[in-house]
Amino acid sequence: MSKKSLKALAHDLSDSMIQLKVLNRPTADGSEFPQFKEKVANLGFTPFKPVSVDILQVNVGKMCNQVCKHCHVDAGPDRKEIMTKDTMQQILAAVRGAKIKTIDLTGGAPEMNPNFRWFAEELTALGCHIIVRCNLTIILANPKYNDLPQFFKKHKIEVASSLPHFSAKRTDAQRGDGVFEKSIEALQMLNAVGYGKGNPDLVLNLVFNPSGAFLPPDQAGLEKDFKTKLKTEYDIEFDQLFAITNIPISRFLDYLVSTGNYESYMQKLINAFNPATVGEVMCRNTVSIGWDGYLFDCDFNQMLDLKVAAKGQHISEFNLKELEQRNIILNQHCYGCTAGAGSSCGGEIAQ
Amino acid sequence: MDRYYDPKDLPKFGNIKEFSPELGKQFFSYYNDVFKEGALTSREKALIALAVSHAVHCPYCIEAYTEGCLEKGADEAQMMEAVHVAAAIKSGSVLVHGVQMMNKTKEITM
Numbered sequence: 001m002s003k004k005s006l007k008a009l010a011h012d013l014s015d016s017m018i019q020l021k022v023l024n025r026p027t028a029d030g031s032e033f034p035q036f037k038e039k040v041a042n043l044g045f046t047p048f049k050p051v052s053v054d055i056l057q058v059n060v061g062k063m064c065n066q067v068c069k070h071c072h073v074d075a076g077p078d079r080k081e082i083m084t085k086d087t088m089q090q091i092l093a094a095v096r097g098a099k100i101k102t103i104d105l106t107g108g109a110p111e112m113n114p115n116f117r118w119f120a121e122e123l124t125a126l127g128c129h130i131i132v133r134c135n136l137t138i139i140l141a142n143p144k145y146n147d148l149p150q151f152f153k154k155h156k157i158e159v160a161s162s163l164p165h166f167s168a169k170r171t172d173a174q175r176g177d178g179v180f181e182k183s184i185e186a187l188q189m190l191n192a193v194g195y196g197k198g199n200p201d202l203v204l205n206l207v208f209n210p211s212g213a214f215l216p217p218d219q220a221g222l223e224k225d226f227k228t229k230l231k232t233e234y235d236i237e238f239d240q241l242f243a244i245t246n247i248p249i250s251r252f253l254d255y256l257v258s259t260g261n262y263e264s265y266m267q268k269l270i271n272a273f274n275p276a277t278v279g280e281v282m283c284r285n286t287v288s289i290g291w292d293g294y295l296f297d298c299d300f301n302q303m304l305d306l307k308v309a310a311k312g313q314h315i316s317e318f319n320l321k322e323l324e325q326r327n328i329i330l331n332q333h334c335y336g337c338t339a340g341a342g343s344s345c346g347g348e349i350a351q
Numbered sequence: 352m353d354r355y356y357d358p359k360d361l362p363k364f365g366n367i368k369e370f371s372p373e374l375g376k377q378f379f380s381y382y383n384d385v386f387k388e389g390a391l392t393s394r395e396k397a398l399i400a401l402a403v404s405h406a407v408h409c410p411y412c413i414e415a416y417t418e419g420c421l422e423k424g425a426d427e428a429q430m431m432e433a434v435h436v437a438a439a440i441k442s443g444s445v446l447v448h449g450v451q452m453m454n455k456t457k458e459i460t461m
Contacts, residue, residue, distance in 0.1 A: 167426060167428075169427070170426060170427075210421070210422075214418050214421045215422050217394070218423070218424070221392065221394065221424060222424045225424060267362075
């Protein structure tokens with residue numbers, strides 16, 4: 001398993017333009033996958049518009065202590081892109097002005113941003129509900145992070161953490177050697193301060209995504225399995241499990257292409273296209289902000305460098321009305337959010 | 352046609368309706384109902400299907416139900432145990448005929 005990002009390896013697929021080319025090229029037999037944009041247009045979504053801007057998902061940096069095989073951010077210890085305090089100030093001004101109540105902090109490991117705690121405190125002071133996408137192992141990565149559970153608790157931060165399986169083998173295959181064991185210890189630390197026990201102020205949700213080129217199982221059934229296994233074997237509790245589909249971009253795209261699974265995975269996503277999910281996809285109520293302050297329809301468009309189709313494309317030009325009226329940029333990777341029961345950062349989306 | 356099994360034929364399974372639309376339709380309707388969540392979970396059914404796929408030596412079925420099991424949340428240990436169940440029944444079905452062999456042997460030997 002590589003310990004370097006695609007960018008550090010100077011890999012072709014670290015270039016968003018090349019990723020888009022792969023996503024749009026004909027198949028080996030010369031045929032073409034149906035265009036996602038046309039699929040949703042046929043359902044009457046033309047152009048594809050948001051319904052609101054309720055959530056800002058903020059990527060505070062690509063630096064991470066892990067190098068997960070499927071990471072759509074291509075995050076890792078070698079990534080130095082980190083959001084500055086100035087950009088955070090601009091986000092706070094936008095949040096204040098637009099009265100946005102939910103902020104989803106992601107990365108990389110968001111806690112590695114030196115201003116993470118300051119930013120979280122400022123957002124709390126504005127009355128925001130914060131979700132942090134915590135990879136768990138960061139809590140044990142360095143003594144300075146050991147008190148993160150207490151910090152999260154103090155600010156009633158909702159914790160969403162990836163755990164692709166309740167077995168070490170499957171988790172470590174995706175997230176790196178030893179990650180499962182450390183994740184279990186971190187979950188026990190979160191439980192010890194009260195997380196994951198049904199208290200609405202101390203929510204601990206787990207995020208499952210498949211360790212390979214297949215779709216996620218039914219979320220409810222899987223949650224039951226995770227709850228039973230983690231409780232029985234490790235005395236761990238959590239609130240909800242979100243089952244997420246792997247989106248064919250960045251490192252997961254590299255995995256698909258290099259293992260010969262790309263075309264069959266795309267076909268699988270297309271075959272599983274579920275019209276009932278289209279109105280519920282997360283880009284319809286979320287705006288994603290990159291480490292450098294640029295605005296995107298979602299975290300995936302951010303990684304493909306597809307900035308919002310609005311006049312103000314940077315947080316310094318944040319204009320709520322304009323963003324609410326924008327056309328969402330669609331491409332072939334969007335099939336990942338509409339396959340089966342659908343997929344978002346909150347798991348399944350089909351009603 | 353230069354071979355009997357082609358992976359590209361698996362997604363064409365639905366085409367069997369072409370030569371007999373009504374029977375094909377009835378088969379797929381029945382097939383889909385069988386695999387719905389019932390007294391057995393859809394994961395248990397996928398694991399049974401995986402075991403049977405091995406027992407009947409069907410490469411199409413093995414491919415389909417390997418993916419099917421993973422997509423129902425089964426793990427490698429459960430899937431291999433299912434294959435061992437198939438193997439045990441297959442080998443057991445051979446060995447249990449050994450009783451017939453023994454009976455016959457005893458019948459015709461002193």
